[in-house]
Amino acid sequence: MIKCVKCSDVDAIAKAGIIRGKQRYYCGRCDYYFTLPSLEVPLVAVSSKKHQPTIVDIARELQISKSTVSRALHGHSDINEETRKAVLDVAKKLDYQPNLLAYGLAKSKSLTIGIIVPEFINSFFPYVIIGAQEIANPAGYHVLICQSNESYQTEIDNTNVLMSSRVDGILVSLTGKTPNVDHFRKFERAGIPIVYFNRVTTDVCASKVIVDDYDGAYKGVQHLIQNGCTRIAHIAGPQNLQICKDRLQGYQDALLHHGMEINESLIIYHDLNPESALHCAQHLLDLPARPDGLFALNDPAAIATMQVAKEKGIRIPEELAVVGFSNEPTSALVEPGLTTLAQPMAEIGKTAVNLLFKQMNDVSDCFIPETKILKTTLIVRKSSLKKQF
Amino acid sequence: MIKCVKCSDVDAIAKAGIIRGKQRYYCGRCDYYFTLPSLEVPLVAVSSKKHQPTIVDIARELQISKSTVSRALHGHSDINEETRKAVLDVAKKLDYQPNLLAYGLAKSKSLTIGIIVPEFINSFFPYVIIGAQEIANPAGYHVLICQSNESYQTEIDNTNVLMSSRVDGILVSLTGKTPNVDHFRKFERAGIPIVYFNRVTTDVCASKVIVDDYDGAYKGVQHLIQNGCTRIAHIAGPQNLQICKDRLQGYQDALLHHGMEINESLIIYHDLNPESALHCAQHLLDLPARPDGLFALNDPAAIATMQVAKEKGIRIPEELAVVGFSNEPTSALVEPGLTTLAQPMAEIGKTAVNLLFKQMNDVSDCFIPETKILKTTLIVRKSSLKKQF
DNA sequence: AGAAGTACCGGGAACGCTTTCGCAACCGGT
DNA sequence: ACCGGTTGCGAAAGCGTTCCCGGTACTTCT
Incomplete structure (x- = not known):
């Protein structure tokens, strides 16, 4: 009853x-x-997910408390050498792998840094990422890579993913369409450090890693002038990006300082999508008064132009001298080799992570952002040597 | 007292x-x-890490329980529409971002899939990753990318990182040096599905995504033969990889079926490190009886050979016809354009993730691995058109 | 009217880990 | 004998979720 x-x-x-x-x-x-x-015996759990060993398993095996296991695994001081060895042995025996999720929850840090790049098809960003990993990994951090795919909305989505993942810091290179950085404010509010690199904006107060774009552009254009170019075009980038503004400015100043005029019709704006590069090239090469020199804001754009020129039978560098920017490996492979401004790609990644770590470890409540400016080097290849012809 | x-x-x-x-x-x-x-007032916590809003904050604000908030946020059924709206509003107001670490801990799943690739400097793997993300992201998963850097040890380290991160599944393309896949057994033991792609081994029973390498190689070599090559060399890969074995076999069979002999001295083994490609090229082109055709196991090796040939003044394709494998974007840019076997790169990534999801959702205790074989297409460019000269 | 069913919501354990606090058992110098 | 100090370890409270139970207050059948 x-x-x-x-x-x-x-x-x-x-x-x-x-x-x-x-x-x-x-x-x-x-x-x-x-x-x-209910008295039901939970019928044998046939979940394919097997139980992963935890510190409790280790503790049980050794008849000690999990606190002690935790201490042993972290080289904590309050622990007997023998106990530690025993724990380590059992851990190895059980093939114990710490649960980073639990660790992160308990410590309120994920040991992860996020990185948002516009793309990683070209080699520039991969190299930066590799550089970043070279610093982050040995420090026990791993890198969560997001690509915004040159889309503002995707960039926003990415920030939310990184936020949810509770990354300890983020590295960002903006898209060409990002109108403002409001979507990054939440990181500031949460006290998560940000370092912008390569594609940065002016309207943000944060640490940055860039190269001397103005100087690079200036050197590149000067090189074209010295090679006898008189009508030098520029494939510029979206002007929301500091980097593109600076390269444009460098281009213009180089012209002016060498007594040349700025011809607006020779400046065309690339939205950084791959197809756009071809359009820009088409447009420039179809100009009634065709340019005899081109400074492109990056290597892919320069290479695209070279391709289009080739199709049109325009000889490089005789009829069109070309200079790119970045020195991606491909630029050495195209024919003729592309003259370009080498960026220290891995160095950018390393510097960015170091800056990030600095900020992460900063205890003072008022961190002062830092901007590191790295140098570019002009790599001269055939594509610009118009003079010799 | x-x-x-x-x-x-x-x-x-x-x-x-x-x-x-x-x-x-x-x-x-x-x-x-x-x-x-102790009576000490914990002096104002000056931790720079600010408190992130949690479901408890939302619950407190609305005077409801966190269970209800959780239900509301997940579109659970047992919830009043008004309550749900209220929760969503407050969530938005507080800029609430779910804590994926806590979620993962509670649900024993991280919503993350790991991917181990040997490198991502060349575009092949980036394209595969993009394909993978295209399926994974909409499904709510994100991708943790590891690069083994063509090192066995790093590959092992990567498996441990992914294990600790409690990924829900992994995608792997092996290094050329991986002697066995014992380091992946722990995933099987833990019930975490694995899908191997591109670089796989024979000695493992798991789902795989590959292309028909044998067929591709055969077609490539046949094409060289049809273009009048009589001494066709092959830059082969490490024979621990199925893919390399198959391409070698395709090469050999194509020769035999066309009444040609296999000349061991024309086969050279590339360990897949970038420098090694140059060594292989050097060696082949320095051969007393130089080959007049080359089938390289991948585009980078083919392109490296073209570079070396160029330095040596060997004309392509007149003196050396070249065929690569993969159709990476660069192969269209080099001069002459590289004939190659196009792989559906993004498709590989998509297929791999789909296979992974299938396995993740499989409830039967005996999952039957599946191998998807995609097709390659011969893309003919100038590098192989020896006949026309 | 009583039994059955429905709609919502709250309590609390669990996930695996860190960390603080404090106990027990020492040792050594007055 | 007493005080000061040290060493090693355990108990338990979180960290932010999910989810199983079950409770309350209804409505709807017989």
């Missing part, structure tokens, strides 16, 4: 509906509803 | 050492040691 779980009465019990498939009872004496505890 | 915390006696109290800077007492009556609870 059914007994009330409170008063153990039998007579005052009435059925009171079914709840989640279980019979429910009501004790009129106690004015109390209840269901009977 | 000091009172015993148990008996409140004052007289039997004696000092009993200092512990962690705090005075410790001993009550002779109770035979009990104790320290006084």
Whole structure:
């Protein structure tokens, strides 16, 4: 018979509906509803996910507490050398792998740094990422890579993913379409450091790693001038990016300082999508008064132009001298080799992570952002040597 | 005066050492040691890490329980529409971002899939990764990218990182040096599905995504033969990889089926490190009886050979016809354009993730691995058109 | 009217780890 | 004998979720 779980009465019990498939009872004496505890043996859990060893497993095996295991695994001081060895042995025996999720939850840090890049098809960003990993990994951090795919919305989505992942810091190179950096403010609010690299904006107060774009552009254009170019075009980038502004400025100043005029029709704006590069090239090469020199804001754009020129039968560098920017490996492979401004790609990644770590370890409440400016080097290849012809 | 915390006696109290800077007492009556609870106000926590809003914050704001908030955020059924709206509003107001670490811990799944690639400097793997993300992201998963850097040890380290991160599944392309896949057994033991792609081995029973390497190689070599090559060399890869074996076999069979002999001296083994490609090229082109055709196991090796040939003044394709494998974008840019076997790179990534998901959702205890074989297409460019000269 | 069913919501354990606090058992110098 | 100090370890409270139970207050059948 059914007994009330409170008063153990039998007579005052009435059925009171079914709840989640279980019979429910009501004790009129106690004015109390209840269901009977289920006795079902949870049929052997056939979950394919097997149990991963935890510190509790280690503790149980050694008949010690999990606190001690935790201490042992982290080289903590308050621990006997023998106990530590025993723990390490068992850990190895069980093939214990710490659960980073639990660790992160407990410590409120994920040992992860996020990195948002616009793309990683060209080699520039991969090299930066490799540089970043070279510093981050030995320090126990791993890198969560997101690509915004040159889309503002995707960039926003990426920030949310990184936020949810509770990354300890982030590295960002913006898209050409990012109008503002409001979507990064949440990181500031949460006290998560950000370092912008390569594609940065002016309107943000944060650490940055860039190269001397103005100087690089200046050197590149000067090189074209010295090679006898008189009509030098520029494939510029979106002007929301500091980097593109600077390269444009370098281009313009180089012209002016060498007594040449700035011809707006020779400046065309690339939105950084691959197809756009071809359009820019088409446009420039179809100009009635065709340029005889080109400074492109990056190697892919320069190479695209070379391809289009080739199709049109325009000889490089005789009829068109070309200079790119970045010195991606491909630029050495195209024919003729592309003259370009080498960026220290891995160095950028390394510097960015170092800056990030600096900020992460900064305890003072007022961190002062730092901007590191790396140098570019002009790599001269055939594509610009117009003079020799 | 000091009172015993148990008996409140004052007289039997004696000092009993200092512990962690705090005075410790001993009550002779109770035979009990104790320290006084510290009254210190924890001076304003100046941790730069600000508190991130949690479901408890939302719950408090609305005076409801966190269970309800959780239900609301997940579109659970047992929830009133108004309550849900209210929760969503507050969540937005507080800029709530779920904590993936806590989620992962509670659900025993991280919503992350790991991917180990040997490198991502060349575009092949980036394209595969993009394909993978295209399927994984919409499904709510994100991708943790590791590069083994063509090192066996790093590959092992990567497996441990992914294990610790409690990824829900992994995609792997092996290094050329991986002698066995024992380091992946732990995933099987833990019930974490693996899909191998591109670089796989024979000695493992798991799902795989590959292209028809044998067929591709055969087509490539046949194409060289049809273009009048009589001494066709092959830059082969490490024979621990199925893919390399198959391409070698395709090469050999194509020769045999066309009545040509296999000349061991024309086969050279590339360890897949970038420098090694140049060595292979050097060696082949320095051969007393130089080959007049080359089938390289991948585009970078083919392109490296073209570079070396160029330096040596060997004309392509007149003196050396070249065929690569993969159709990386660079192969269209080099001069002459590289004939190659196009692989559906993004498709490989997509297929791999789909296979992974299939396995992740498989409830039967005996999952039957599947191997998907995609097709290659011969892309003919100038590098192989020897006949026309 | 009583039994059955429904709609929502709250309590609390669990996930695996770190960390603080404090106990027990020492040792050594007055 | 007493006080000061040290060493090693355990208990338990979180960290932010999910989810199983079950409770309350209804409505809807017989």
